[in-house]
Amino acid sequence: MLKMANPIEVVSVLIALEFVVMSVVLLVVVPLEVAAPIIPLLLVFLIALQLYRS
Structure with missing residues (x-):
């Protein structure tokens, strides 16, 4: 069963992804x-x- 991601993890991944794209x-x-x-x-x-x- 999949567990929900921690909101802090989601924000961290989005920031890292934004840096990679930029x-x-x-x-x-x-x-x-x-x-x-x-x-x-x-x-x-x-x-x-x-x-x-x-």
Whole structure:
């Protein structure tokens, strides 16, 4: 049986997802040299979202 997600977990996942989406948009719009500092944090959030999903 599925359990309901904690509201704090939902907010955390939504914030991480928003950061990932905005980072990808930033990587597409600006030159890579400018957006390079966000890549490690983007990877951390992507891994965290994948682990949360599984």
